[in-house]
Amino acid sequence: MSKIKITLTALLSVFLLETCTRVPITGRRQTNLLPETELMAMALTNYNQVLSESKIISTGANATSVKNAGERISSAVTKYMNSHGYSKRIANYQWQFNLIDDPTVNAWCMPGGKVAFYTGILPICADENGVAVVMGHEIAHAIARHGNERMSQGLLLEMGGVALDVATMTKPDQTRQLFQLAYGVGANLGVMLPFSRKHESEADRMGLIFMAMAGYDPHEAPKFWERMSALGGSRPPQILSTHPDPEKRVEAMNKNMAEAMKYYKPAGS
Ligand SMILES: [Zn+2]
Structure with a gap:
């Protein structure tokens, strides 16, 4: 093999490693991700703001x-990530968990592990187990880099696929808005901004496992979504209107329960 060819092969494999990765747990293939380091920097600024x-x-x-x-x-x-070859995915994560006094039914996790809960979601959580359901789900969105996929899509649709750093430089406000939408940030949205159905079911499945790993019984998750659904009444939260079939969601969770229970270690055991 010529030297040039070897160099090209090496470059190509680096390129493929960078552009195509797999989501932990589900193994779903991801392409066209934005540089996570840039998103983490944006996250830090937005979180502090x-x-x-x-x-x-x-x-x-x-x-x-x-x-x-x-x-x-x-x-x-x-x-789990460190022992399963995913340490890069959480490199430089500095977790923070804050409770915001705001009646919005919302919670989110930005890249880098920056989590916010709004008091509005707490009555549906009922107790720490319910908080763990939402926490597992939101952390799953971040670990699966769903926001990155959405941001990447947003840049493509609204700015013709320009690089993130260029977008930040040329259209800072629009880029910030895209970022906040991609991560479901903001109280003015009125409700927890839903991810796509594909992202939601992936976060549901991973979230069950994540809470189980931490010693929270994953059976609390379908109960949480049933409470969320019951809250609906005449004006259901938007998250339900965009996911018209909460029963299917609960059904899918029950199907994934056996997998999650394999990871379940009750606290203190
Ligand atoms: Zn979600």
Whole structure:
């Protein structure tokens, strides 16, 4: 093989490694991801801005639930990722879990492990187990890089596929807006912004496993979604209107339950 050919092959394999990866747990192939380091930098700026504009609740039972669930799930996930060849995916993650005083039914996790819960979702969570359901689901979105896929799509649709750093430089406001939409950030959305059905079912499946790894019984997850669905009434939260069949969601979770239970280690055992 000529030297040039070897170099080309090496370059190509680096390129493929960079552009095509697989989602942990599900093994789904991902292409055209944006540089995660750039998204993490954006996340840090956006996260700090959200925190500075919000009323943070840092003491009391609710804040403790959010921090507990966050710390238990993130350390279980970190351990799993490091021992299954995915350490790169969480490199430079610096987890943070904050509870924001806001009636919006929302929660999200930005790349880098920046998590926010809004008090509006807590009544549906009911207790720390319910918080763990949402926490597992949101962390799953981040680990699976769903926001990255959405941001990449957004740049393609709205800015003709320009590189992220160029978009940030030339159209900072629009880029920031895209970012916030991609990660479901913001109280003004009124409801938890839904990801696509494909992303939702992937996050549901991974979320069950993540909470189980941390010692939370994954059977709490279908219960949470049933409560969310019951909350509907005459004006169901948007998350339900865009996922018109919450029963199917619960059904899928019950199907994935046996897989999740393989990871379940009850706390203290
Ligand atoms: Zn979701």
